[in-house]
Amino acid sequence: MRIRVSDDTSEVQARAIAEAMATHYEDDVTVVDDDGTVLGEATYDGGDAGRSADTEPIDDDLGPTEREEKLLEQIEEIESGGKEKYKEQLPEEGKLFVRDRIDLWFGDDGFLFEDGTFAEFDADDVLPADGLITGGAEFEDRDVHFMANDYTVKRGSMAAKGVEKFLRMQQRALKTGQPVLYLMDSSGGRIDQQTGFFANREGIGKYYYNHSRLSGRVPQICVLYGPCIAGAAYTPVFADFTVMVRGMSAMAIASPRMVEMVTGEDIGLQELGGPDVHAKHSGSADLIAEDEEHARELVAQLISYLPDNSDEDPPRATPKPPKYAPKGIDSVIPQEPNKGYDMFDVIDRVVDAGSTLELRPEYGKEIITSFARIDGRPVGIVANQPNHRAGAIFPDAAEKAAEFIWTCDAYNIPLLYLSDTPGFMAGSQVEKDGILEQGKKMIYATSSATVPKQCVVVRKAYGAGIYAMSGPxxxxxxxxxxxxxxxxxxxxxxxxxxxxxxxxxxxxxxxERKEMEQQLREEYREDIDVRRMASEVVIDDVIPPSSLREQLERRFAFYEGIEKDLPDKKHGTVL
Incomplete structure (x- = not known):
């Protein structure tokens, strides 16, 4: 660096200027006059003012002041949570204290920072952090936003300051484009403190507005650790994925006491909204964990298929061969078109070993919705399950498939359809259950998906089933x-x-009648055989089953960067 000074500057002054400038700018300095004559020089030698980043700081024996020690004591008290009698109840319910839960999820190194620690610090009641912890963390090498209710503070209920923290966390996630983890254990809104947060523009209702804004933008994953009642129960159903913990969690629009008061029905919380209810009947639970550690394991597996946001591609993993050899595929598919078999016997010969994660396995069981990998590439599998109701599509299965397809498309996860279905189920009960309404949603989701799609006709593809399963x-x-x-x-x-x-x-x-039936059956079967479909170029190819894995590897790789456009419109009206 050259510094020009006036001609009347002495050499002593020039050297002083050079040394000062070298220290300030951490660079070599030459001081010259108007004619360019060098008056002084200084070489930056990385002295005390320029110590390198890996140099230990100087311990000058200035420890924490009394002021800082007092603050540390206050933080420690806040982090200890609610009253001791409530903490003593947690082991009886199989629960961890919320700070221990956060440590399980993130550890010391993964817990990056907390916001709003001092919320309600000066409250008359004991309300540490207002019963809600929010912040940023590193989970499975991914930066995430998180919230976690403290059940020892008013049973994890929400009030004004906690609501404010929750909303800020969501709004920051919109800016960062990073996933959100909701570790829920909340009894709902704090009824006796509802003024200031219930109906406000920036109140608890704004949760769901923000959930809707975040939906399809960043993955939202909710784990339930306790009873989530009323307003609190909407967070898990708004999330992209919901994990419930068996024997611990429940969600319902109203508590059993309120249900009895309104309807006269005497029912327990688990029967009203426990994991079995939402896994088998409502379809609101994607996965069921056996305990807190298992819940973390499931989410770690789940997030491995997902990108940070809708602008990114899902993460690749190290490719693995299938669990079973692909050459066995044809052997597991029965010769008889109406005989049941487990579609996972095909899937396990196509996808990378150990890569499947089935979602909502107890709901709409005639369709499989599962994440998996093929050659390390995440895919979403939509497959008919001939082992259950012959693979016919019922309303609940169509709903499940539509929502899974919609989610995969939002997060750029390619889709693999494995078709073996007699089509949509017929009958008066399924009409009452909305087979047409749910069926159109599945077809709509398939029609609107812009990710790469591969359709494999494994055996049957009858009726509108071939439409829902992304046929030609x-x-x-x-x-x-x-x-x-x-x-x-x-x-x-x-x-x-x-x-x-x-x-x-x-x-x-x-x-004679039986012979005629057999003749007609054979003629019809020739007419619907896929070789005829291939000869008419209705489908692209008929392949040896043993080559299916290799074909899918190549086809997903080839179409990885494909671009598809939807009509220019605000949005469709079906979902």
Whole structure:
């Protein structure tokens, strides 16, 4: 660095200027006059003022002051949580104290910072942090925002300061584009303190506005550790993924006491809204954990398939071969088109070993919705399950599939459809249950998905089932079939009954009638065979089952960067 000074500057002054400037700017300095004559120089030698970053700081024996020690004592008291009698109840319920729970999730190194520690510090009641901890952490090498209720403070209930902390955390997540973890253990809004947070513009209702804004932008994952009642129960259902802990958590629009008062129904909390209710009947729980440690394990597995936000691609993992050899695929698919089998016997021969994570396995069991990896690449699998209701699509399964497809598309996760279904179920009960309404949602989600899609006709693809399972009309990157595949309006038995019932009834001889039925069945089966579909270029190819894994590896890799456009509109009206 050259510094120009006036001609009347002495050499002593020039050297002083050079040394001062070198120290300040951490650079070599040369001082010259107007003619360019050097008057003084200084070389920056990285002295005390420029110590390198890895040099230990000088311990000058200036320890914490009394003021700082008092602050540390106050923080320690806040971090100890609510009254001791409430902390003593936690082990009886199988729960960790919230600070211990945070340590389980993040550890000392992963817990980065906390916001709002002193919320309600000067309250008349004992309300450390107002019963809610929020901050930033590192989880499985990912930066995340988090919140965690303190059940020892008013049973984790929410009031004005806690609501403010919750909202700030959500709003910051919108800015950072980082995932959000909700570690919920809340009895709902603090009824006796509702003024100032319930109906305000920036009150508890804003939670769900922010949930909606975050939805599809960053992954929101909620773990329930206790009873989440009324308003608190909406956070888990707004989240992209909800994990409940068996024997510990529940969620319901009202408490059992309130239910009895309103309806007269006498019911316990677990029967009202426990894990089994939401895993099997409502479909609101994606995963069920056996204990707190298991809940963390499930979320660690779940987040490994997800990007930080909708602008990014999901993370790749080290490729692994399938659990079972792909050459066995054809052997696990029965020759008889109506015989049941477990679709996981196919999946385990296609995806990387140990990579499957099935969501909502007890709800709508005739469709499998699962994350997995193929050659290290995350995929979302939508597969019919012939082992359950012959793989026919019922309303709950269609709803489950639609929501899974929608979520995968939001987070850029490619979709693999494995079709073996007789189509949507018929009957008066499914009509009452909304088969048309839920079926259209599944078809809509498939139609609107812009991620790469691969459709595999494993065996049956009858009726509108081929539409819902991303058949040729639904813009998949490929529709390929195994030799066991069939595509038609309906199966042979139903078709023969629909078209030839009267003609067959007119044949008096039983043997002749059976021969005619068999002939018609074979003719119809030839008509819907996938080889014929391939010959007419309805589908892209019929492949040897043993090559399915390799085909999917290549096709997902080839179409990885594909771009698809939707019509220019605000949004559709189906979901």
């Amino acid at each position: 009309a639904y813009d998949p990157e490929s529709t390929i079939a195994l030799p066991s595949g069939e595509i038609g309006i309906m199966g042979p038995e139903a078709a023969i009954n629909a078209v030839y019932a009267r003609k067959l009834a007119d044949i008096d001889d039983e043997e």
